[in-house]
Amino acid sequence: MADQKHLKKQREQIDDIDNQILDLLQQRNRVVQEVIQTKVEKQLPVFVAGREEEKTNAFRKKAEERGIDPNWAEDFLRMVMASSRAAQSAKTFPRSTKEPKHVLYVGGEGGMGALYRKFTENSGHIAYSIDKGNWYQLEEMAPKLDMVIVTVPIRVTEDVIRRLSPKLKPDTILADFTSNKSEPLKAMLDAHSGPVVGLHPMHGPSVPNLSKQLMVFCSGRESEKADWFKEQCRLWGMRVIDAEPEKHDHVMNLVQGLRHFVALLHGSFMKEYDLNPEEMLEYSSPIYRAELMMTGRIFAQDAELYADIVFANKERRELLLTFFNHQKKLMEMVEKDDKSGFIKEFESVTDFFGSFASQALKESGYLINRLADRFS
Numbered sequence: 001m002a003d004q005k006h007l008k009k010q011r012e013q014i015d016d017i018d019n020q021i022l023d024l025l026q027q028r029n030r031v032v033q034e035v036i037q038t039k040v041e042k043q044l045p046v047f048v049a050g051r052e053e054e055k056t057n058a059f060r061k062k063a064e065e066r067g068i069d070p071n072w073a074e075d076f077l078r079m080v081m082a083s084s085r086a087a088q089s090a091k092t093f094p095r096s097t098k099e100p101k102h103v104l105y106v107g108g109e110g111g112m113g114a115l116y117r118k119f120t121e122n123s124g125h126i127a128y129s130i131d132k133g134n135w136y137q138l139e140e141m142a143p144k145l146d147m148v149i150v151t152v153p154i155r156v157t158e159d160v161i162r163r164l165s166p167k168l169k170p171d172t173i174l175a176d177f178t179s180n181k182s183e184p185l186k187a188m189l190d191a192h193s194g195p196v197v198g199l200h201p202m203h204g205p206s207v208p209n210l211s212k213q214l215m216v217f218c219s220g221r222e223s224e225k226a227d228w229f230k231e232q233c234r235l236w237g238m239r240v241i242d243a244e245p246e247k248h249d250h251v252m253n254l255v256q257g258l259r260h261f262v263a264l265l266h267g268s269f270m271k272e273y274d275l276n277p278e279e280m281l282e283y284s285s286p287i288y289r290a291e292l293m294m295t296g297r298i299f300a301q302d303a304e305l306y307a308d309i310v311f312a313n314k315e316r317r318e319l320l321l322t323f324f325n326h327q328k329k330l331m332e333m334v335e336k337d338d339k340s341g342f343i344k345e346f347e348s349v350t351d352f353f354g355s356f357a358s359q360a361l362k363e364s365g366y367l368i369n370r371l372a373d374r375f376s
């Protein structure tokens, strides 16, 4: 009984300390609100990588001095800073230009269009939206437009570009958000005589905000005219990388085409095997759970969207066929019970991956531990 009483007291002390942590976080949030005001006034970005790294290193050191695990302390601080960036992304944003820009999102009611329209407006620019239902308003909007961003499904992107472009002023910047770049860029250059850039926001429409997200930027023609948009992306907290369209597409064929198809293969085979995911979860180790979630998340989304991505172009389909041919070679090992062949292939991939393999082990370990802690 005395022990119980003792524990009760200790727990009260812990509750008290936890409440103090919350009070301090609340105090921090108030300062963050002031920071965003300063950033809007001074046109400074939401995400400042250098400052976050400096803070993290110092925090790790201070944690260690206090006998607190520095890895845990880093996680904690990073979560606090992510929440700070989310708070700074909730309403007003700094704007990259003195005067507001007029930006039209074609497909502005879709997921990505609606998301970027919101951020554009929250930065004090003027955003317009055109979809199937109000195409007729384009002519009225066109004389005002500084930039037009086409964000429609891949399979209609080029048609929309051709239909839209004759209505634009020659100095309007024409851009697209499609996940492959060479073909839309070519269509835009053919259809529009003014500035052209190809963009690829490397995230889906459900992200809570844009900080730390990646925007790929491919120059088409007079792309320096879109520098203000690049800067605006940075102010939203994004990382912007310049890319060659062909190189981008070559990588994307593997990242998007193959990766999504393999997810379909995994899901479809589970169905064939008639083992439902809930049953599997019961027996899943954290790593298998993580893999299952990566497959499962695809099927929470739109089949048409994925079909568009996987079958985006001939190169992607050819890559998939090459992949299946490659699989046949590996299948032979299975048929012939060729264990040494498996080991040989495995080791050659290990050599190919080099030091990346140990980085992958470290990063995936982190992910799996977090997932296990939170959901198992």
Ligand SMILES: O=C(O)C(=O)C[C@]1(C(=O)O)C=C[C@@H](O)C=C1
Binding pocket: 032, 035, 046, 047, 048, 049, 051, 052, 055, 080, 081, 084, 085
């Ligand atoms: O120092 C800033 O610029 C902030 O906005 C604050 C803060 C933080 O919460 O500590 C948040 C976002 C930045 O990436 C860096 C640090």
